[in-house]
Amino acid sequence: MKALFDTVSFDCSKLVAKTYSTSFSLATKMLYKPIRSDIYNIYGFVRFADEIVDSFHDYDKKELFNNFSNDLELALKNKISLNPILNSFQYTYHKYNIDKDLVDAFMNSMRLDLHKSKYLTEEEFKTYIYGSADVVGLMCLKVFVNGDDEKYNELKDSAMALGSAFQKVNFLRDLKADFDDLNRSYFPKADLNNLDENSKQYIINDIEADFEKGLNGIKKLPIEAKFGVFMAYRYYSQLLKKLKKTPALQIKNTRIRVSDPKKVALLMRSYVKYQLNLL
Numbered sequence: 001m002k003a004l005f006d007t008v009s010f011d012c013s014k015l016v017a018k019t020y021s022t023s024f025s026l027a028t029k030m031l032y033k034p035i036r037s038d039i040y041n042i043y044g045f046v047r048f049a050d051e052i053v054d055s056f057h058d059y060d061k062k063e064l065f066n067n068f069s070n071d072l073e074l075a076l077k078n079k080i081s082l083n084p085i086l087n088s089f090q091y092t093y094h095k096y097n098i099d100k101d102l103v104d105a106f107m108n109s110m111r112l113d114l115h116k117s118k119y120l121t122e123e124e125f126k127t128y129i130y131g132s133a134d135v136v137g138l139m140c141l142k143v144f145v146n147g148d149d150e151k152y153n154e155l156k157d158s159a160m161a162l163g164s165a166f167q168k169v170n171f172l173r174d175l176k177a178d179f180d181d182l183n184r185s186y187f188p189k190a191d192l193n194n195l196d197e198n199s200k201q202y203i204i205n206d207i208e209a210d211f212e213k214g215l216n217g218i219k220k221l222p223i224e225a226k227f228g229v230f231m232a233y234r235y236y237s238q239l240l241k242k243l244k245k246t247p248a249l250q251i252k253n254t255r256i257r258v259s260d261p262k263k264v265a266l267l268m269r270s271y272v273k274y275q276l277n278l279l
Helices: 002-020 022-029 033-055 061-078 084-095 100-112 122-145 149-173 175-182 197-218 223-245 260-275
Strands: none
Touching: 002 022, 002 033, 002 084, 022 033, 022 223, 033 061, 033 084, 033 100, 033 122, 033 223, 061 084, 061 100, 100 122, 122 149, 122 223, 149 175, 149 197, 149 223, 197 223
C-alpha cells in the first residue's frame, strides 16, 4: 500500500529533523499536530540537499547533487519516489500546491555552494539568501495558511524576512566553520579575516531589521502555527543576543550556541508570553 510507504517516508523526514536540529524539532513540536509532518517533510528535503553540498567531502558532490536534483524532478512529476525523503516532500508539495519556482530557487542556491565561495556584492548575497532561506519560509507558510492565498500574500514578505534572519544568524554563528572547512564567505562586508566590531554591528543591525519584520508576520499567523514559529523566532533571537555580546575576535575563533537547558527555559518563557498575548 502506498499509504504505508508514505507513513514510513514521513517518519524518515521526522527522524532527519530530530537528528540534525534539536531546536527546529522542538519548535515543530509546538505546531498543531496535523501540520507537523508537512513541516518535517520540507525540512528533510532542504536538509538533504544542504548536506550534499556541505558535508560529503569524500564523494563527488556535483554528481550526488545532480542525481538528487533529477530524482527530485521525477518525484514531483510522478508523485512518488523510492527515496523516502523526496517521497515525503512531494506529498507536501502537491498537498499545498507549493510553487515550483520556490523549489527551483532553493536548488539553484544549493548548486551555487558547489563552486561559489564568496559573495562580493549585496545583490549576489540577496539572491543567494532568497534561494537558500526565504523560499523555505514561503514553503512553510504555504502549510501554515493551508491554501489561503489571500493570507499567504499578506504574510509573504514577513515570512521571507524571518527566513533571511534565521539564515544570517546561522552564517554569523558559523563564520569560522564556513571559512575554515568550506572556504566560503557569505557576507559581502565581512569575512573571517576582516570581521571587526563595526562590520559585526552592521550585520546585526540588518538581522534585527529582518526579525522585526518577521515578528509582525508571526502575530498574524493562524493559531495552528503561531506558537511554533514564535518559538523558532525566540531561539534565533537568543542566539543573536549572544552573538551581539560576543566580541568579533571570539566569533572568529569559536562557535556560539544556546545550550539545551537554555532552550528548555526559553520554551517555558516563550509559552508564558504567548499565553499572555505578549508577542
